[in-house]
Amino acid sequence: MANSQNNWARYDLWDERHLSLDRFAVEDPENGFCASASPYDPKPSLVIEHGRIIEMDGVPSSAFDMIDEFIARHYFDLTIAEAAMAIDSREFARMLVDVAMPRERLVKLSAGMTPAKLAEVLGHLSTLELAFANSKLRCRRQPSNQAHVTNAKDDPVQMAADAATAALYGFDEIETTVRVARNGRTNAIACAVGAAVVRDGVLIQCSLEEAEELRIALAGFTSYTETLSVYGTEASFIDGDDTPWSKAFLTAVYAARGLKARCTSGSSAELLMGFHEGKSMLYLEARCVCLQRAMGVQGTQNGGIDGAPLTSSVPRGGWELLAENVLAALLDLECASGNDTRHSESEIRVGAKIMPYLMSGTDFICSGFGSIAKYDNSFNASLFNAEELEDFLALQREFQVEGGLQHVPEDQLMAARARAIDAISAVLETLTPSRLTETQKKSVLYAHGSDETASFMPGEVAGINAALIEKNISFVEVVQALAARGFTTEATRLLSMARQRVTGDYLQTAAIIRDGRVISAVNDPNRYRGPGTGYVMTDERRQAINRMRREVSKRDVLAGEGVTGQQDSRHWRIESKGEAAPGDDPREVVIGISPGFGVRLHKTTGGVPLYKVLAALLEGVRERGGHPRVVRVRHTADTSFLGLTAARLAGSGVGIGIQGKGTTVIHRHDQAPHMNLELFSQAPLIGEADYRAIGGNAAQYALGKSPSPTPVTISYRGQALGARFHVQTALLYAIETSMIEAGQNPEVLEVEFYDGR
Amino acid sequence: MTDDEKPDNLDAIYPVGEKQPDRVRTRNGRPLSDLTLDNLLAGHIAASDFGITAEGLRLQAAIAERAGRPNLAQNLRRGAELVEIPDNVLLDVYELLRPGRAQSADDLHAAANQLRDTYAAKETASLLEEAALVYERRGIFQRRF
Numbered sequence: 001m002a003n004s005q006n007n008w009a010r011y012d013l014w015d016e017r018h019l020s021l022d023r024f025a026v027e028d029p030e031n032g033f034c035a036s037a038s039p040y041d042p043k044p045s046l047v048i049e050h051g052r053i054i055e056m057d058g059v060p061s062s063a064f065d066m067i068d069e070f071i072a073r074h075y076f077d078l079t080i081a082e083a084a085m086a087i088d089s090r091e092f093a094r095m096l097v098d099v100a101m102p103r104e105r106l107v108k109l110s111a112g113m114t115p116a117k118l119a120e121v122l123g124h125l126s127t128l129e130l131a132f133a134n135s136k137l138r139c140r141r142q143p144s145n146q147a148h149v150t151n152a153k154d155d156p157v158q159m160a161a162d163a164a165t166a167a168l169y170g171f172d173e174i175e176t177t178v179r180v181a182r183n184g185r186t187n188a189i190a191c192a193v194g195a196a197v198v199r200d201g202v203l204i205q206c207s208l209e210e211a212e213e214l215r216i217a218l219a220g221f222t223s224y225t226e227t228l229s230v231y232g233t234e235a236s237f238i239d240g241d242d243t244p245w246s247k248a249f250l251t252a253v254y255a256a257r258g259l260k261a262r263c264t265s266g267s268s269a270e271l272l273m274g275f276h277e278g279k280s281m282l283y284l285e286a287r288c289v290c291l292q293r294a295m296g297v298q299g300t301q302n303g304g305i306d307g308a309p310l311t312s313s314v315p316r317g318g319w320e321l322l323a324e325n326v327l328a329a330l331l332d333l334e335c336a337s338g339n340d341t342r343h344s345e346s347e348i349r350v351g352a353k354i355m356p357y358l359m360s361g362t363d364f365i366c367s368g369f370g371s372i373a374k375y376d377n378s379f380n381a382s383l384f385n386a387e388e389l390e391d392f393l394a395l396q397r398e399f400q401v402e403g404g405l406q407h408v409p410e411d412q413l414m415a416a417r418a419r420a421i422d423a424i425s426a427v428l429e430t431l432t433p434s435r436l437t438e439t440q441k442k443s444v445l446y447a448h449g450s451d452e453t454a455s456f457m458p459g460e461v462a463g464i465n466a467a468l469i470e471k472n473i474s475f476v477e478v479v480q481a482l483a484a485r486g487f488t489t490e491a492t493r494l495l496s497m498a499r500q501r502v503t504g505d506y507l508q509t510a511a512i513i514r515d516g517r518v519i520s521a522v523n524d525p526n527r528y529r530g531p532g533t534g535y536v537m538t539d540e541r542r543q544a545i546n547r548m549r550r551e552v553s554k555r556d557v558l559a560g561e562g563v564t565g566q567q568d569s570r571h572w573r574i575e576s577k578g579e580a581a582p583g584d585d586p587r588e589v590v591i592g593i594s595p596g597f598g599v600r601l602h603k604t605t606g607g608v609p610l611y612k613v614l615a616a617l618l619e620g621v622r623e624r625g626g627h628p629r630v631v632r633v634r635h636t637a638d639t640s641f642l643g644l645t646a647a648r649l650a651g652s653g654v655g656i657g658i659q660g661k662g663t664t665v666i667h668r669h670d671q672a673p674h675m676n677l678e679l680f681s682q683a684p685l686i687g688e689a690d691y692r693a694i695g696g697n698a699a700q701y702a703l704g705k706s707p708s709p710t711p712v713t714i715s716y717r718g719q720a721l722g723a724r725f726h727v728q729t730a731l732l733y734a735i736e737t738s739m740i741e742a743g744q745n746p747e748v749l750e751v752e753f754y755d756g757r
Numbered sequence: 758m759t760d761d762e763k764p765d766n767l768d769a770i771y772p773v774g775e776k777q778p779d780r781v782r783t784r785n786g787r788p789l790s791d792l793t794l795d796n797l798l799a800g801h802i803a804a805s806d807f808g809i810t811a812e813g814l815r816l817q818a819a820i821a822e823r824a825g826r827p828n829l830a831q832n833l834r835r836g837a838e839l840v841e842i843p844d845n846v847l848l849d850v851y852e853l854l855r856p857g858r859a860q861s862a863d864d865l866h867a868a869a870n871q872l873r874d875t876y877a878a879k880e881t882a883s884l885l886e887e888a889a890l891v892y893e894r895r896g897i898f899q900r901r902f
Contacts, residue, residue: 069891074828104825211848218844220807234895238856243897245888246854248832252881253847255836258809296832332826474804476797483798492794498807499792503774503781504817507833509826518772522824 019346025313032276035267035311035320036123040278044117046085048078057116065234067287070244074294077111084112093124096133096330099530103137107332111293115286118330122282122323127356130322134360136528137329139299139521140510141535143361145404146336147171147371149191150378154183156190156464157436157455158444160424161417163194166371167202168416169389170405172512173224175368177207177378183461184208185468186428188221189478193427194420196493201513203260203506207379210250217259220475220498223506224260226301226336226367230291231265232284235275248295258501260511262299262334263292267320268307281311285324293331298509300328301367303338306380312343312353322356329362334510334521336367339383350383351395358401361535363510365403373449386448396545402537407547417445423487430481432467434460557731568602572611573752580631580746583651589626589698590655591617592633592646592746595739597660601732604662605684605725608691615753616688617656620695626652626702628695630751633657634744637736639681640674643667645746652702656694661732662686666698677701678709682716684725771820773813780816784808811837831880838878846871854888857901865889 004012014020029038047055053072054061064072087109095101110118125133147166151158159176166174174195176187188206195202204222206213216222228247231237237244247263254261265288267281276284285302292300303325304311311317321338328335337357344350357365369392370382377385384392389405396403421441428434436455443454456464471477475498482491496516500506506513511520528534537545583590593614594601603609614630621628633645639657643665646655653669654677662683665676678697680686700707770777778789783806796802818833839847850868853859869885872878892898 066891066895066897069895073887077827107825210851214844214848220804238897238901241855241901243854243856243888243892245884245891246851246856248884249854249881250851252832252835252839252884253851255814255833256809256839256842256847258813293828296828296830296835298826298829475807476804479794479797483794488794495792495794495797499789500774501807501809502783502789502792502813503772503778504809504813504833505772505774507814507817508771508821508824509829517775520772522767522771522820 017346019344019349021345022349023313025310027315029280030278032271032278033314034280035314035316036119036280036282036323038278038280038283041119041280041283042116044085044089044114044120046081046114046117048081051078057114066237066244067232067234067291070248071115071287071290071294075111075290077108080109081112084109085114085117089117089120090124092121093129096121096125096137096326097129099136099528103526103528106137106330110330110332115290116283118290118327119280119283119286122327125323125326127319127322130319130326131356131360134322134326134329134356134362135534136526137326138360138362138526139329139332139334140363140512140519141524141526142512142519143402143404143535144172144364144512145170145366145369146173146175146364148340148368148377148379148382149174149176149194149371150178150187151372151376151450152179152378153450153453153456153458154179154187154461155444155450155453155456156186156424156428156461157421157441158447158450158453159187159190160194160197160420161444162372163191163202164197164416164420165413167195167198168408168413169371171202171369171371172404172514173203173205173364175205175207175226175379179378180458180462181209181212182465184212184216185219185221185465185473186461188216189427189468190424192221192475192494192497193424193478193482193490196490196497197416197420197423200493200496200516203513214253214257218257219473220501221478222259223497223501224262225254226262226264228254228261228263228297229265229269230263230288231269231273232279232287233270233275233277236270236273239273239275244291244295251295251297255507258504258507260506261297262301262336263288263295263297264301264305265289265292266302266305266307266311266338267324268304268310271310272307281314281320282323286327289324289328289331289333292333297333298507298511299334299336299363301336301338302328303335303367304341304343305338305367306341308338308341308343312349318353325357325362332509334363336364337362339366340368340379342381342383347388350388351391353383354392354395358395358399358403361402373451375451376449390549393545393548397548400537400542400545402535402541402545406544407549414445421445423482423490426485426487427478427481428464430484431471431473431477432464434464552727552731554731554734557728558735568609568611571609571754572598572614573754574598574630575750576632576747577750578748580649580748582649583629585627585651587625587627587699587702588651589621589628589695589702590646590650591621591628591630592642592649592655592657593630593749594637594642594659594736595632595634595741596637596736597632597658600735600739601660604660604686605729605732606662606686608662608686608688610660611753612688613658613662613691614751616691617658617695618751620692620697621699623692624696624699624703626695626699630749631746632749633746634741637733637740639663639665639679640667640676643676644669644671644673647671649746650702654698654702656698659683659733660736661729664691664694666694666701668701682721683729684721685716767820767823773816773820781813782810784810809840811840814840835878835881835884838872838876838881842872842876842878850885854885856897857899859892859898860900861898862889862893865892
């Protein structure tokens, strides 16, 4: 830090943290850096004359831009518009968080409110209130989640394995995209086949240029799209090479082809494109979502999306992103609530950002959870990625919130990955000249990401796609290939997804498919009205959410202890020699061991065998001129009382108390129970040498010296010891307390070590 | 719209594939129950059996309307009009609607007439005519490249 510009050393430390890579924009409404309520935002207004809107948000109809015009023509329910606009904005904000107020009424009233009015309403809610409103307003009762499945090589074999993995973890939608534009077919086929290995109903999207995306959908490999981008200013819209009418038309085209569609919008897009008009992010997004409802699309992917890092840089940015999603829910749009682009380098900010969404639930918590390695994500790293998936599971478990995912046992994962690899290989071998060796397949099976795979390289993938395009391969040929090679279940599931398109049930708002059944806002509407209503986890689901790797139970701990005990009986022997009397040797240090020490407990939480611990304490006392005596304390397992009991038996008045898990104290007979001489509570960090030093210090106290407590330098550097050891500690201590014999006096022990100590 | 408050009606019909599969036929006129793996492998059904139909979309539009979603219903009705229109025609119309592609309102009116006259796509044709009006006022016909 020699070159540091800082005076305070702590700034140097902060400069090394990931947060220091984030930048924070100064609020500047004129230049578009304003989350909400910009001085340039219009005041809400709506003037209707003879059934026509002649003014909206301060703009006369003659000056409407394309967005105003489309909203004015298609958004409003004019039968309630005047009444809705007349409701005080703060009053309506209160209605949003009133559990007794039915969602249907709020949704209906929102169809009479202008973008400026809606932005003003949301401005009255705090972050907590937004989250609560969201739990009430989201469309579908059952929350869900969407995964990104891509890789840096566009390798279909890895993609199939990763799609199966994503389906197992619980994602209902998989979104893929390509590194090389021509690879769309293999990506889509691989995701569809991989997901079909696990279950029937995962919706697949391949994000591409519109015409190519439509072609792949028509071939039957994908079932939804979310690339219908809309913007909050006219200039951005034109810059995005569309108009509200071209996007409305395209939305109808997707319906005509039986594809689920949602729009994309999000704050800061206009700012990044340079056409923000000085308007606040929330106001511009309110225009976007009003436009989307007006177009008749069933849902939206909003909440910053690609612009989330920029929105997050301004004051109130996180609040604004959540407000956008609540707005979408209020407007009755399925909401895939952002949380895709990683908004910060700080893991603390990442974990904090997801919490309101997990607490409220949304239709899709992430509009792209990176289920693959960060570097394999062709969209960019997500807020959460494969690397952090277990962190997400821990949050679900800890707060009992539904994020749509669950732990998967490794044997299930490997089986599904292996089958996905075989299934996609069978399809590609049947339909193209490609071949893979068993070694190449194995490399994918065990891989975290494409750095470790030896399967298809980008050039080969391009060749495979050329062959698929030339033969005009549709899902029919893929189903045939699967069936011919014995993958009947997968063939049936792909067929079942294609059949869904004929009925179009998944075109209704917020549809997902679970085990072949469509679940949407029509047959699973969110009717949250307070505790015990809306989405309530079943016991089965609760248990699934509770599963984690590294779970520790009493049986695990005891099994571990038993093994150690058997091994250690070869090393030592302890035998009771009757009730312990007070000693009179002024050099005597009594070591009081706990009821379970060496009986049912055999090593410390630091992993040191207890025979070595006791040997080290004895050696330490002797080295410093003390005379040790070991007693078994039976009436308590508490460190302080173990120590005090030992001290009161010692001729010197100094004793050591030690628990089976390794927590140790040096005590003196005339001290209050919790006023010890030295306490070593961080048992996981105490090694054999430390116990020896503890023994030595106790001897020095006994001889009237004042040893420095520091010889025992336990290297605590701020580790979260509670998180690492308290499960085990609590279980071990419960064993000790169960062995307490109230009122029984300590016993003298004879200790013998078999290895020459 | 008074039916909106009676979710029972929707329960009886939605999801259609589950509650009333007989109401839907494939584009080749087959019942849903024909869409089996055996039939596919035997060549009795083809990829073209797996598209949505105009009737299917109109039924979903009615469901959306009844569920209180008039805009979604409107979009599904537009979709129903477009089912039989070839992909390339649809992509051409989409292209024409993008900024700067049409050189004047006439181009959009011609496309609207084609949709209405050749394919009876009335609601979509009105959408194009509306676009022509607004594009004119906002100068969207300006060439971009």
